[in-house]
Amino acid sequence: MQTQASKIIALLVFSIPFISSTYAQFLRVDDSEISGINAAQAKEIMNQHFHSGNLLKPDRVLEGVQVQGLAIQFVRLVKGHEVPVEGLSFKAQLPGSTSYNAYRSDEAGVIRDAKCESGNYSVSITLQSVRYQVSVGNAPYEIHVSGKCGVAQKFIFEETTPAGQAVAVWQTAVKAEKKLLKEASLAFWKRQITFIWPANGDYYSSDTVHLTLGYQWDVVTHEMGHAIYDQANIGVFGGGSHKIDECYSDALGLSEGWASFFSAWVHLNLRDPDARFEYMVPRRAPIQIENVPTDVCGKSQSEWRVMSFLWDIVDLHDDGETMEETFLHLLKDTLGMHASSIKSMKQRLIQKGWDSGKLELIWKLNFPAE
Ligand SMILES: [Zn+2]
Numbered sequence: 001m002q003t004q005a006s007k008i009i010a011l012l013v014f015s016i017p018f019i020s021s022t023y024a025q026f027l028r029v030d031d032s033e034i035s036g037i038n039a040a041q042a043k044e045i046m047n048q049h050f051h052s053g054n055l056l057k058p059d060r061v062l063e064g065v066q067v068q069g070l071a072i073q074f075v076r077l078v079k080g081h082e083v084p085v086e087g088l089s090f091k092a093q094l095p096g097s098t099s100y101n102a103y104r105s106d107e108a109g110v111i112r113d114a115k116c117e118s119g120n121y122s123v124s125i126t127l128q129s130v131r132y133q134v135s136v137g138n139a140p141y142e143i144h145v146s147g148k149c150g151v152a153q154k155f156i157f158e159e160t161t162p163a164g165q166a167v168a169v170w171q172t173a174v175k176a177e178k179k180l181l182k183e184a185s186l187a188f189w190k191r192q193i194t195f196i197w198p199a200n201g202d203y204y205s206s207d208t209v210h211l212t213l214g215y216q217w218d219v220v221t222h223e224m225g226h227a228i229y230d231q232a233n234i235g236v237f238g239g240g241s242h243k244i245d246e247c248y249s250d251a252l253g254l255s256e257g258w259a260s261f262f263s264a265w266v267h268l269n270l271r272d273p274d275a276r277f278e279y280m281v282p283r284r285a286p287i288q289i290e291n292v293p294t295d296v297c298g299k300s301q302s303e304w305r306v307m308s309f310l311w312d313i314v315d316l317h318d319d320g321e322t323m324e325e326t327f328l329h330l331l332k333d334t335l336g337m338h339a340s341s342i343k344s345m346k347q348r349l350i351q352k353g354w355d356s357g358k359l360e361l362i363w364k365l366n367f368p369a370e
Helices: 002-026 039-050 162-183 217-231 250-267 303-314 327-334 342-351 356-366
Strands: 028-030 060-066 070-078 081-084 089-092 101-104 110-113 120-126 132-136 142-148 151-157 193-196 203-205 208-210
Touching: 060 142, 070 162, 089 120, 101 110, 132 162, 142 151, 142 162, 151 162, 162 193, 162 217, 162 250, 162 327, 193 217, 203 217, 208 217, 217 250, 250 303, 250 342, 303 327, 303 342, 303 356, 327 342, 342 356
Parallel strands: 070 151, 132 193, 193 208
Antiparallel strands: 028 203, 060 151, 070 081, 070 110, 089 101, 120 142, 203 208
C-alpha cells in the first residue's frame, strides 16, 4: 500500500507543476484595455493597497434606534445610493446565545438575531464561499465587524475604498451566482473561482479572475464570464491583447463576446432599447449592446458584435428581430459545446432544432460585413 501511495504522490509531484504551467500559459485571457488602467497604474494601486493586507473594516458605522437583539445591515454606496450587501456570512456565539450559529446577510443586507440582548460582539467575515472567493494575493479578505447588541447598526462601505472595492467584487459574484441559480443548474460550476483584487492587470487565467478596479461592475462580470465560459466549456479561448471595436480571430471574437454578453445578461434589463455598460473600455464607453456604432468591425470575429448577437437571442426588445430565447436554453444547448466560432455555435444550435429563420435574421442584423 505504502509503495503505491508514494508512487501516486511522486506522480502528482512531477505532473502537477507541468500541467498547471501549461494550462496557465494556454489560458491567459488578456483584457488590457478593458478597465482603462495600464500596467504602471495597476502597480501603483497594488503598492498603495498591499500594506493593508487581507484585513478590512467597513468604512463607516451608523448607529440607529434601540432594538431587540442583533440588527445589522451592510450597504455599499454606489454614487450615493445604498446597495445592500448580500451573502456576508460568519459563525459566532453572540452574547446571550448558548450556541455557535451561522449568520448570512439577506437580500436587504440584513442580519438579525433576537438573542443578542446586551453586551458587545466582534465577528470576522471571510469573503469566501464554495463557488468563489475575493482575495488579495492568495488570502481571502476578512472583514472585521464589531458592535453592540440592542442597537441597530448600519455598516457602510464606500465605493472606491479598499473595503468598498473588495465588497463590490463580492456583490458582483453573489449577483451573478443568484441569477444563474434562478435560471440554470450550476452542476457545471465545480471549481472555485478566485477574484484577485487588486491585480497587476485585468485578465482571466485558470479559474482566477484578476482585477484592477473592483467597483467596475461591467468589467468584473466580464472577467467572471471568462471563468463561467471556461467551466461550462462553451467554446475555445482566443489569446493576446485586443481592442473591442476590431476583428481578430474566430476564437477571440467568441470568447470575448460571450464574456461581455454574460456581463450584460447579469446586470442589464432585457427590455432596454439601448442597453449599455458603464465603465468597460473607457476609450469607447459607454459600450452599447443594442445599438452598435457603425465603425465597429462588422464581421463575426468582432467581440462587440458577437456580444450583441448573443444579446439579441435572449433580449425582449424587438429591434427587427423577435427571438426571445431564455438564457437557460442557450446555456443548456451550448454547455460542453466547445465551439470554435460564433458561426459554428449558430450552426450547431440550428442542428439542435433552433429556429434557423430567426437565428439567420439576427446574424444578418448583427454582422453587416459578413
Ligand atoms: Zn475578456
